[in-house]
Amino acid sequence: MADRTTRRRAVATVCLSGTLEDKLTAAAGAGFDGIEVFEPDLVASPWSPAELAARCADLGLSVDLYQPFRDLDSTDPATVRRNQRRARVKFDVMADLGVDTVLVCSAVAPDAVRDDDELTAQLAATADLAADRGLRIAYEALAWGTHVSTWDHSWRVVQAADHPALGLCLDSFHVLSRGGDPAGFAAVPGEKLFFLQLADAPQLAMDVLQWSRHHRLFPGQGAFDLPAFLGAVLAAGYGGPLSLEVFNDVFRQSDPARTAVDAMRSLLALEAALPVDPLVLPAAPELTGHAFTELAVDGVSGPVVAEVLDRLGFAHTGQHRSKPVQLWEQGAARVLLNAGVRTADGEASVVALAVESADPTASAARAEALLAPVLPRSRGNAEAELSAVAAPDGTQVFFTRTGPDGWPADFLPTHATAPGAGLTRTDHVGLTQPFDAYDEAGLFYDSVLGLDPGSGTEVAAPFGLVRSRGVTTPDRAVRLALSVSLLRRGGGWTPGVPDPQHVAFATDDVVATARALRAAGAPLLAVPANYHDDLDARLELDPALLADLREHGLLYDVDPDGAFLHLYTEVLGGRVFFEVVQRLAGYDGYGAVNTPVRMAAHRRARARG
Template identity: 45%
Template sequence: MRTSIATVCLSGGLVDKLHACAAAGFDGVEIMDADLVAAVESPEEIRALCARLGLTIDLFQPLRDCEGVDDATFADNLRRARAKFEVMRRLGASMVLVCSNVGTATIADPEVAARQLGQLADAAAEYGISIAYEALAWGRFVDDYRDAWNIVERADRANLGVCLDSFHVLSRGHDPAGIEGIDPAKLFFLQLADAPSLDMDVLSWSRHHRLFPGEGQFDLTTFLSHVLRAGYTGPLSLEVFNDTFRQTDVTRTAAHAHRSLRWLYNSTVRANGQLDAQVAPPQPPHAVDFVEISGSDLSSVEQILDQLGFDFGGGHRTKAVRLWRAGEASIVLSEEPRAGEPHIEGIGFTVTDAQAAKRHAVSIGATPRFRRTRAGDAELPTVSAPDGTGIYWSSASTAESWVAEFEGGQTSEIDSLHGVIDHLNVALPWHEFDEAVLFNIGVLALDPGTSADLAGPYGLVRSQVMRTRDGSVRLAMNLAPPTAPLQPRHIAIRVDDVIAAAERARRSGLPSLPIPDNYYDDLHARFGLDDEFLHLLRELNLLYDRDANGSFLHFYTPTVGKVFFEIVERRGAYDGYGAASTPVRLVAQEDRRAG
């Protein structure tokens, strides 16, 4: 697989973009005309830089609105094209993209379009250049890849073929199966982009909301399967117009982009039964094994865990690390002088094959992470998530092995909390959200679940749940408005009796997050709860939700640094997260933060 990317996907100047593409592992680039025009370097200097970086120039993109016009307009278009062909000669680019006419076309006749593209191809041939013709989804007369192929067939030039773009095909709902009917020798280029499902005009959708593969709702695995079965042998290239990616760090975005291509290719190969022995399959997690909290002073976190009813599981025999357990829920506290405020540092997952999980992660671009161990310590393969969080894996058959590293633990069965980690709630800044979605899909093999927009004190908060199909692992990702402060992350522990857990915590002196009386008046109006039960909820600051499948009760601890805890109980087959209560929680936390 050869990989390529359009420079329009990235921020910065052309030289910075090229360095970032090479560092990320791309084989080639599509150079946008606007990037070259704005560069102080000459085409010859850009050509030399690409050669030093090991990048091929796979495509040049300067030509728009060429075909379907009157003879006078076409003559001027041909003059314009020859000037760009001369630039391409200096640049060392041998293929140019020609998009279907969206602005100046006046003749809806495929014969005219074929004749003019043929003449354009003849001029390009004088410079050793091939033309890849692409049907734009908003093209004036040509907006379907099948129409573009028809015109290319009519023109019948050796250096004229088609460019397929997943956005232009899938955004219009065109069936990609027809790609397999195109002459493979005429499949000149492939551009890939994902996108969310949006109800808006296709031009704005394309220009502002494309995503890297795996981050949207397009079925790119099926699309790419059709392209590969058709006989395409060129590079897999990304063309993603996105306002966020044009503002984020160029090196990180390029690495993110390359990871998306590797994930898509691996997924497509597996979907077609063409298993590659060098590519380990993904390892869906069975459960959250532990959550690691780090900080320079974790005494307040330990106090909360003790008040909740966690048992002290002992201190690590060689490190400043302590273990607290509540049944199957394990919290590892790592205290380091320069670690700052308490925060979630790592997440451990149990999988069938921990080493295979890491191999798969590294194969699609995850960064391996070193874990300091001593003789006798468990081996936990580790990588870093894009935000720096450590991801650890342990094989299901040896999930308890690392626990033996902790000594001096105590158990108080009489008043202990027993539960499992129900979900983790992870807040992310606006420019890291899509990258995290791709990581959770590609590396952790989680599926996108429900998504909702929730009202917060600083605007709407977008919540996207990523989960295993059986719900044993759930990550709720929150995207706050760009100007809002980043929310703390939290760990939700599921218990069988949340009322008993709340009463135990109160007896131990743990202050719960105060919930306003207006919330309980609203609960009474919505659900018609009896007075005794409503009084109990109010007294214990419990939140409540109910649907046709069951109900959900939960409460929150105070926030310490950048982390807090939630204790939840699911009754019946309730599968949500109490979303209707989230605005109340966010305001209550903001009130507490503000004093």
């Protein structure tokens, strides 16, 4: 666990899926200090408020906020009277819960008060009721409030009320989605900052209410500058908990235990990125390349994959001393075939990736500090120690230094050699993510491994939309390509290859490599002539290049910095394929534009197979 500062960390129950019982267990399990109780969660719970308080105490959780109280103010006197009554009933609930702060958000009803003086008076009157009970009101501007929709407007009202039981709640989504400037927080006395809610979000061109209700993310998963925001709040003197309030359609239906860990990881990483008084985490050592990629195979798929590696110019250079694991090498490209693990569906798949770390032990320490599940050392005593953690999709991530005294020492050399086909190293590993794990994975690789998450792309693939992003070291020595179906597939019509994974190898001359692979009988994926016709129509390629692309079945892409030539094998042993790539100049993508062509071709190959 990281060195914890004295700041307390909380999570709103609305962030997590399940019943209140499920949510509390998850929040406590992830190490949160407190929770915000989202009212509908309490309403649906069989626990009385006092019983909930007791359960939280048992779990070591404080109740930091009761929320939300909606549409408090009104221009209709009868409604005002009813709302004051409602507030008194909720204050009783809060007393039983043992929580002293309630979130009152700016009204969204048509009868919301426009006049600031009247609004101030109504808030102050309710604050009087709260103060009588020893409670206080944190007033928050919803970005879509009827009249109060900016934080500075909410502050003017709170300032005017000048009531000890009335303060501000700052919510990063509401402030930043409206382009609000955190620099203004400095003008607010710290003791008037009653509560802080943190959420990130992608930049989306949509109605702000829908954006907020469906697409919020944990800090670090979106586009907002949360370190600057939080820094400004803390600099203003805020001393309450750092609390997450994230409405997200995926998190609402994902395993809450996982989501809570993802949430806590986001807070730790955010605190570590603070401009002042950051949380101290073990640094992320430099990662200098892919060491190996490990595929699980069985008696059927093993020989298939091995034969293809042979045809791709790899040599079977080593045999593990104690396990049914083969090492295949070509240049610095290395693949392990492991017949000693079983995958869920028995199909060949990527089960592990190993990255070269400047300090494997420190890499593992950082991973552990960021709540990555540390895997039991399955390697024997006489074998090289490999620190491993589990990525969100279950892939094992090993930190290692490849060298004579490192993991290769576990392998007895076969002394086999191969002519090679020009493959020099692993360019990237492509991992199709489980539906619920995509955003979690981006944050995991960013915070735990220090990989930069690239901007995502979305392509209309034959079997549905696919979202993808690269995560890379700054120098691109390590690259992972993460992808996910926009809607979870499965169930009926899934004729394509489900969730394929792949390993892409680099070459300096993809034409020569393609020629060699074809001569060796590698099962290369056929690319339609229509594809090359369209390429030429779009890009007016040099005729010699176009002829090469056509002859060798290569795919092509350009970006502002360079170009990309690549080819694929067919899917092998269930759900793995290989790719060969050549990057020209500074091309930094993964040829995502060609994904639909690849998927359609894989579908045809599968239909034939």
